[in-house]
Amino acid sequence: MYSFPDNLYSDVRVEDVSKSDIVVSLGRTDNMKEQKYVAAFVRVFDGERWYYSSTTNLDSIQEELDRLASLAKENSNIEENSIVRKFEVNKGSYLSYKEGEDFSLVSLREKFDLLSSYFPLIGKSELVKFWRGQYIDQRVVKSFFSSKGADLTFDYQRVGFRLLYQMVCGEDQFMDRFDLAGNKLDEIRGLHEEVRRTIKTSEDFIRHAKPITPGKYPVVLSPEAAGVFAHESFGHKSEADFMLGDRTMMEEWKIGRKVGSEILSIIDDGNKPGVGHVVFDDEGTKAVETHLIKDGYLSGRLHSAETAAALEEELTGNARAVNFEYEPVVRMTTTFISPGELSFEELLSGIKDGVFVDSLNHGSGMSTFTLAPNRAYLIREGKITEPVKISVVTGSVFQTLNEIEGLTEDFKLLSFSLGGCGKMEQFPLPVGFGGPFVRVRSLNIH
């Protein structure tokens, strides 16, 4: 194995990656490929600074360790450093997927046939002028070794497909999609009825959608919209690296502070199935369930070893890197709002004029968060009625967290095949999200 330099902390993450990608546009195959590679990320820490190197040359790992060590300052007390003390030392092989579930062993042709089985459903719609089907899968076996003695192997895998289509109806245009991902190939088989329903919903939408009158409305969020809201509006603020060395943030984000409605709980958990399923993070820490908000009160946050040490809190297993080219930073895994007790009908009842946000193009979450809906509908007298075109839904994060006034029992975790979470330079990182249907007292609609 590696000869770790003395008087420094160091670790090596080796990623053995298998990926497939198939793209078909309007029935024409544009791409069908497999990719396999092994590459590594090396870290050295001297108690003051980190030194990183990413390399595609596995033979150079020892050389890189030595080179980084030569840049660092020797520290004979490194083992007493609070960050170094935090690192877990896990050993052994923790493979989550059996050989029969390893889709890197399935032929490209079989994957192509699976994707193609959905194409006739799109072709049947006379409104579809352009479509693209894409299948992706990725399996990564990671090996993690550290100077503290970690010697760990674990795996990550995801598979999914997206059917993207552009509809035209008179002067109106509408781009919509069916997108689903999971951890095993069987999860994306036999979804023809769901695809058919989505296309029918898109047809109804383009035929009937009208511009909305801008203003403030009570809003019901679908599990997809609620999940994105939780991720963007609160999840990022729970990433503890934003608090490092910042007294105001530490004071403002004290555990136990009331931050939302008493029916609101938000959780992040890398053990949940889906594209955010990462049982160990990229520092070799085991994932745990973390309550970010419990019954409206701030109850936890997401950590790397560095942030957990700085804030004197426990590790959560959220140090993730987008790939071998990057260092792990604090990221979410699967983040969701816990379900409530209402039925969907009960949630809608009492809304005279409101908006139901069904699906999204994207969302963002600074002090003002945004949701850019793809499909949205008016709610009149407690019933979902006609589709409406909306550019953006906005609200103040904390005001909105406090204005959550209803949650359904019905609850969904979602995983998508393409896109992902972006943080600074690292994009796209697969994350899962979800929740129940959520009613918010008032949001700005434009």
Added chain:
Amino acid sequence: MTEEKLVVHYIENAVKIVQTRVSSLRKKDVLRTSVRLYDGKTMGVAGSLGECDEKELNTRAKRSLELGIPYPSEATKDLEREEYVQSDLQNSAELLEATEEILERLRIDQPEFSFSHIFRSSKIESQLRNNLGLNLKSSRESVSLSLVIKDKKSSNIIDAMTGYEGRKFQKKRFIELTNMICDAYKNQLEGIEEGEYPVVFMSDDITYYKKLYESLNGMLFATGGSLLSGKTDMKVFSEKVTLLQTRNVMDGFNEPFFDSEGTVNDADRFALIENGVVRSPYTDKKTASTYSLPLTGSAGGEFDGLPELGTPMLKFSESEETIKQLLGGQKGIFVLIASGGDFTQDGHFATPAQLAFLFDGERFIGRLPEISISSHLYDMFGKDFRGVSSNDFLGLENAKLTVMNMKVEKL
């Protein structure tokens, strides 16, 4: 059989910054190689990371060819060009020293703020060659300084941002920009009257023109799914709007001058909209030949896959007026952060502006409360388009400004 080889070598030195101190140093060295085999009807591709065995790549490319993936286009042939563009600060020790100097200055000048993120120097070396006389080599270096600004008294994750990317290390101007942003941030202004104002964006801020990326996608355009479908050679926008697809290094494009199919344009640019007239969507070879469109050289795709229609860099041509002239004596609203807004399918645009400054064409006067800005694609680039500044903001590289009249409301 055409045999083609693509090699992309990415080298980067980065200094990461947390709370106005250097937290880490990072080096990247990533080599990607792929081999393509094509016969005018189909293509096979195989790729590898790191040092590769070319014979093995050839064998895998032959196996990929058997999949019969259609690629009914000819290879680019009989074309040779080499280009080497250098930048300052490629040496990691110099980059670290420069970073320390800037951070020291900012700690003194702006003690009420903390600064985090990354300073980076990078080099992308690319070569595409085939057995038909194609041999293109590009080596482009760049420097990027990017900081997230946090008011120490604020509970936000991000309060402002500063940065630029180019070939020169412009330390003095970068500090001047950062100080200007911080000083203006501290000067919280009263709200402004709702109404129409000249709104100013950094010209390369995709927020205000992302609809054009969708509308000028060759496949959407040709199949009737774009707002601009059927409008070739029609004057749709203001005379002042010329939109270029660019791979020209002078436009701040740091990837190679050729696209993934080896297409090279005159001056490394192609006008998609010229003086308001729609000339062409962006295309690769397949899209151009399938729909009888001009080939604009917009092939992308991953290094080890078939070339496919990519998303090019788009750039608005500058006017002959400075930013001050474009504002015409009025105060403008400079949008520094507008996150999360979007266009509807029919072209309506709305976004919150989380950070906007009142701007006189030279300096930021002060920070406005959060506002909402809105318009429509045809208005923004039609009657309400004032133009793109002839000058770079504060003399920083690639820092042109775009001005449009837009509706501004309180959030």
